[in-house]
Amino acid sequence: MGQSFSSTSENEDRGDLESSFTAYFNNIEIENKIIPPEIIRSIKRSLKKGHVQQAHYRIIGGLGHINYAPINIAVTGESGAGKSSFINALRGVGPEEEGATQVGIAETAMRRTPYKHPKIETLTFWELPGIGTMNIPPKYYLEKVKFQEYDFFVILSATRFKLLELDLAQAIRLKGKNCYFVRTKVDREKTLQLIRSYCVNTFIQNNMDVPQIFLISNHDLLDYNFPVLIDTLIKDLPAQKRHNFILSLPNNTEAVVDRKHKSMQQFILLKACQAGILATVPTVDILSLSDVDELEELKVKLNHYQVLFGLDDESLEVMAKDSQVPVEQLKKIIKSPYLLETKKEETLGEMFLKYVEKFASANGGPLATGLYFEKTFYLKLYFLDTVTEDAKVLLRETYSKN
Known part of the structure; x- marks a missing residue:
């Protein structure tokens, strides 16, 4: 040629x-x-x-x-917040499929659990126990879960974000990494505005700047703020990690x-x-x-x-x-x-x-x-x-x- x-x-x-x-x-x-x-x-x-x-x-x-660039995503939040369902949804794995994160399993003391993406070898989701499980200061929590290994943190809540979780987010940001607040189980509530106001008031009452809060339903990723969350994660990832993250969706x-x-x-x-x-x-x-x-x-x-x-x-x-x-x-x-x-x-x-x-x-x-x-x-x-x-x-x- x-x-x-x-x-x-x-x-x-x-x-x-x-x-x-x-x-x-x-x-x-x-x-x-x-x-x-x-x-x-x-x-x-x-x-x-x-x-x-x-x-x-x-x-x-x-x-x-x-x-070859690894992508490691940490998912944390209180027990019952929907961490397992969230990880399954992002991995495109049904709750009954082989390799699915086990929903409803009680958390054990400070154990983090990795879940590889079934199609993207470089992508791993880490399910972390909520900081409230051990009730320890954010600094020690981050040391226990090996903070330095993750690209970013997603903090989930099914009701309202606790003070320990707010402090954890501040500690993460001070260390130079991003974290995202996600309110799950939105499908159980009446109006999005009520949910958002409820979340926002938590930050205001604790004299903290109100971050972007993503309202999602793990049962239907097409609804609410899930697409906005994904766009934000892609934008904030380093360029060389975007490609495989996009392909994982x-x-x-x-x-x-x-x-x-x-x-x-x-x-x-x-x-x-x-x-x-x-x-x-x-x-x-x-x-x-x-x-x-x-x-x-x-x-x-x-x-x-x-x-x-x-x-x-x-x-x-x-x-x-x-x-x-x-x-x-x-x-x-x-x-x-x-x-x-x-x-x-x-x-x-x-x-x-x-x-x-x-x-x-x-x-x-x-x-x-x-x-x-x-x-x-x-x-x-x-x-x-x-x-x-x-x-x-x-x-x-x-x-x-x-």
């Missing part, structure tokens, strides 16, 4: 890549970027100076942080599906840039997938996207059971399981060529200037778009039955 270029041509291509790279990332809001702004700026500088190899290594470094709204799509698209395009700059669109054997390794890589990637967007067989079985729709019916309305089959009305090659044309005209990124990457990167983007649309189709289908 590659071509040899004159020095002038190489410089032009590098300039095009720098301008298209800049255009793409300028269109992404800071809180949605999956690598830190300083790394993005250094990549731009390297490309502008023609230091392609340097840019290559900086992209590798940025992606490496994403793949339950596929319960089209907004979440779109967010996952944008994050994955960034990741794929960064990988494409890392792989190197190629020339113009190749016209011969563009879609020859006779290479066994190449085809196997595509199968693995497609399966990975299906798992992340809830389209794997196990997820479809759960969805079918919850929505009381036959799993065969769900499989009939999605396209991604058949992407690597060539016996359909149009071949993968024909679909791919249409996609390249559509992507090149619709995006202000690397394709806008006529720069092209290896075909496997386009295919991954095509797979991602198809899986994203399938996830939305399933949401519409299943919610229409409820």
